[in-house]
Amino acid sequence: MFDPQDAVLVLEDGQVYVGEPYGAIGTTSGEIVFATGMTGYQETLTDPSYDRQIVVQTFPHIGDTGINGEDPESSRIWVAGYVVRDPSPNVSNWRATGSLDDDLESNHIVGISHIDTRKLVRHLRSAGVMRAAIFSGDALLDGDGKLRTIDSMLDEVKATPQMKGMSLYDEVSTKEAYTIEPCGEFEGKEPLFTVAAVDLGIKSMTPHRMAERGCRVHVVPSTITFDELQSLNPDGVFFSNGPGDPEQADSEVNLLRQVLDAGYPFFGICFGNQLLGRALGFGTYKLKFGHRGINQPVKDMTTGKIEITAHNHGFAVDAPIGETVDAPFENGKYGKVFVSHIDLNDNVVEGLQCVDIPAFSVQYHPEAAAGPHDAAYLFDRFVDLMRSVKEGTRNA
Structure with missing residues (x-):
């Protein structure tokens, strides 16, 4: 009543x-x-x-x-x-x-x-x-x-549309590009690296975390073309978090494949992780109730360390855990890849690491707004990746 x-x-x-x-x-x-x-x-x-x-x-x-x-x-x-x-x-x-x-x-x-x-x-x-x-x-x-x-x-x-099958990233993306300059100890200095960050629903703390590490971050709309992205002369490319079904993001997957083909260092979080999974040839699926909060335990499979992390996702990548495999797309065009992080509550894939190309991603939110800062090292990994590619020392 x-x-x-x-x-x-x-x-x-x-x-x-x-x-x-x-x-x-x-x-x-x-x-x-x-x-x-x-x-x-x-x-x-x-x-x-x-x-x-x-x-x-x-x-x-x-x-x-x-x-x-x-x-x-x-x-x-x-x-x-x-x-x-x-x-x-x-x-x-x-x-x-x-x-x-x-x-x-x-x-x-x-x-x-x-x-x-x-x-x-x-x-x-x-x-x-x-x-x-x-x-x-x-x-x-x-x-x-x-x-x-x-x-x-x-x-x-x-009569309300279901989330599965819904494309929403264009709805939340910025309509105009803008730039976040280096801050903190790097404020007023020439940027160490330039990042093109594709806004699929980006949180403001994310480019700030890169700026704290000396990066100039060009936040660009989801509608950007590869030629427009290249014109920014980025040292690395970032795909943000965002809403909706990753299966409805073919245009962004195609853009990401062009980024990978060109050899740009790539880092993606959340929706960006799902798009990297799709670009590599893996599928995605909808979780029963998702992960949303700031207290999810995740294991970094590359170090064995456990971190408490911030999450907001209802979809996940379907990739094999515990083994390094050929990326399925076009008979292994992108080389080897492995699951780098897993959620300890339910073994959901929480990260991907490419072996033969400079690309990695995580499903959670290392910018930690709000949330713990256990995963802040991932921004350092991205900076190190851009540095190694720029200096030609990667895999040396």
């Missing part, structure tokens, strides 16, 4: 949760997923990889530190909807410029609070992520002003 003052969450399989409105009033739909981070909700909300998704926070208390102008990872909030258990009634942080509730409302993000998110997440873990919708205010009423039936809301949920 619900009344017009409530908010109602309806899942594709018919489960219903009644709570209170949080953020904007209205209706929204998308794939419902959960994120396990205890902190970093502002970075989560502004991560373009959450485009068209309703995010459930597993940590019960959200909003304690409000919002500020420093933590967003892009120019806007990208989540389709937001689900929390106990939103903070107070804001307490010296950097805060406002409350999360007000920020969600001003950005027209429809949310729901005061529901049993533990029950909801346990259900999504067993049943798998699925389509859902949140309804509040007038969205709970029919044309006659009466409360809608759950069946009518369920019809709206089932």
Whole structure:
């Protein structure tokens, strides 16, 4: 039972949760997923990889530190909807410029609070992520002003496009190229290397991590051609994270193959890892409920070290673990490759390392915004790779 003052969450399989409105009033739909981070909700909300998704926070208390102008990872909030258990009634942080509730409302993000998110997440873990919708205010009423039936809301949920088969990277990519200059100890100095970073949903901390290492980073739209990319004279090429199904990114896979054919050092994260997998000839598949949070244990197979990492992905690369194989594309055109990282929770492929060409990728987020910094060394690996290719010392 619900009344017009409530908010109602309806899942594709018919489960219903009644709570209170949080953020904007209205209706929204998308794939419902959960994120396990205890902190970093502002970075989560502004991560373009959450485009068209309703995010459930597993940590019960959200909003304690409000919002500020420093933590967003892009120019806007990208989540389709937001689900929390106990939103903070107070804001307490010296950097805060406002409350999360007000920020969600001003950005027209429809949310729901005061529901049993533990029950909801346990259900999504067993049943798998699925389509859902949140309804509040007038969205709970029919044309006659009466409360809608759950069946009518369920019809709206089932009319929502599924994430599998959806192409979204062009939707979130920058429309104009921009440049991040070297910073920190390299500020004001000539860049050590130039990187062309293809924005498929990039987070702002990613080019910053490269700039901290003396790189000039040209962040370019997903629509860039190979000739346009070459005109930047990059020392290396980077493919970012991003939303949607990697099987619907043929144009980006073709661009990446041109990058590999030209011998540019390549580094990809998240969606970029999936595209490298496809470029090498491997398949991708949709995970049951994905990895989303800042506490995923990953093993680096090249060193044996375990790192706690930040994740946000619902798809993964299908590649053999524990062996070095010929990359399947065109009878091993790109030489040998092996799985360099695995997730210790479920053995999902978390990284690829090419042996014969200067290319590697990881499925997670070494920029760590928010999250632990265990994987920051990957940016150093990319810099070292560009240096070795530039100096002609690779594989020497």
